[in-house]
Amino acid sequence: MSCIELRNLVKRYGGRLAVDNLSLAIEAGEIFGLLGPNGAGKSTTIKITTGLLKPDSGEVEIASLNQRTHNVAIKRMLGLVPQEIAVYSNFTARENAEFFGSLYGLRGGQLREQAAAALQFVGLGDRQNEAAGKFSGGMKRRLNIACAIVHRPKIIIMDEPTVGIDPQSRAHILESIRELAREGATIVYTTHYMEEAEALCTRIGIIDHGKLIVVGTKPELQKMVASLEKLVLEVGGVNFTAVEEIKQLPYVKNVSLSGTRIEVFLTDTQDYLQDILSILARNGVRIRMVNVEAPDLESLFLSLTGRNLRD
């Protein structure tokens, strides 16, 4: 049975469709990565999952409890690490952890003990009496996580928890997340860093324009990547008519433009190079460089959406 089940979620903001009929099942103990560029619908999906937003339609079930009827009970099981550093800067690290712990019903000695343990876990044990406002960005991020795990939730939802921090703090946070998973927590991790998702997650879902485009384990996604080819062309000047013609070729999955660089994603085929070069020549495009590269997961995203993860 799935630990988290999202069924046909739809959410609109005015006329904009933020989540488009999204369905997803996450098993207990997984580190599930939700991957997508900014504005893809990751945070909206997270807010719906955590009960912060009501979907226009669709259902959310957590540990077999329906969110419409058991919202508070579900919230008790969840720990949310928001995208922003949501801590009180004039509180010490300990005061922050204790306050958020107390919202989950922890009191007295148990609260103090679990708050101290959470801070120790993220490596802030020796800084717990310092004001959060004086912490570095990385330390604040770690405190952000500590506040979410102080009540020892079964499910931890992390919305881009490593944005804007140094590599050392990032490594520490990623290791902490692995440790939480080893201790039995189910983790939903949103990011637009493909390398993070690859390094951390047992399964990855790629989301764009509110739609879940593909879900799979890393080997499954790599298999999809293996069936792709990535042709990189450096041209003298971009001709949009040529690009449109290339897009119409039956074996072309997607075309991405970046300055004078054209990236063409193709399914395995033999004769593509001749066709593409002919189109460019016919449209008077001067070719400076042609290269065939081995595609990575980021290429898979690009081939599926036509957008870069960091767009």
Added chain:
Amino acid sequence: MAILVLAAKYIKTSLKSFLFLLAMVGFPLLMTFFMGMAIQDLPEPAGPPPVSLLYCNLDTGETGRQLDDYLSGAAASGWLTVIPADETEYRTALAGNAFQVAVRIPSDFTTRFAAGQSATIDIVRGQVSDAASAAIEAVVGEFTRRLKLTRAVDTVPDPSAAAVVPGILDQAASERGDYLTVRQPAVGGTFTSRSFFAVTTMVMFLLVAGSTGAIRLIEERETKTLLRVYAAPVTKSQVLLGNLLGQMTVTCCQAFLIILATGRLFGIVWGDWGGIIAATAAVSFVSTAMAFLVACLFNSARVAGGAVPVFVSAMTFVSGGMTGIENLSPVFRTLSDFTLNKWANGAYFSLMLGGRSSDIGTNLAVLAGAGLGITLLAMILANRREAFYE
């Protein structure tokens, strides 16, 4: 329990914020201090100037005589300038609006009163300041209270049973309706120009505290701590009530600091503590409700922080809090009834003049009603937001 946790967090973050403390405590105390020092050299009257009382007593019986004696006696001394009038003069003055306060005692007042029937003294209020109005109501109220007690004791054969008289009166009033007009049952406090400014300044700061509360809520939205709180297993109403309770507590503390400081530094006597607590709770409630409303209306803490003080300052001016209501034009005097300051100031003025909590019931009801109305409006606006935490 979550409400208390959230209220405690609110108070704790307030106490830890230097800017918040400066805005909530430092500035009000400084302002009150400078105001007190500036007004120290001004002549201080013993109270508000005597009020002209147009007095038409048609009752030649015992009660009528008692009222004549009372108004010329010590209780009313210094508060009133009594202008005797017959029925025709009384009607003419009323028609021409040429009076401050008019009192008429009908000819059958003693007869009806002695028979235990309904008897009414008419009190008509003209254009007078809140303080003067409170004074006249206090004087007449005290007289009617004495009459009621006399009448009640007369009707109780056993003198030892007089102790139960107040209870009997209350019961009779609730069953048959009050048979006398009683609005202010006590008089005798002190009221000075410094008292006036201490009250109006404090009320202004208590209402401005609403902007500080709003800024806090908006900042919590901006820093996403409110989102995190909403993600916890607490309901929306618990979050709102917790924050409201915290803000109300902080505002009450602010008021008591000012009251204690002005009492200590300038000898201002604020009056009955029960009344002070009730008035302060009511003003804090309405101020907190304003904070909630402002937090629903504005997304920027900076805009909210600028808009509310301007609005409160305007209300303070219109209510006569800067000039005294008697110095305002008739239009502004009418408008003043629609300001929160007027009802808050009036409550504290009454208490300073010796009134008790039961005497400021109307003021408390208006403030509480306004607070509830504002809260309701804010809740409607909050519910219309897709997510209040954002």
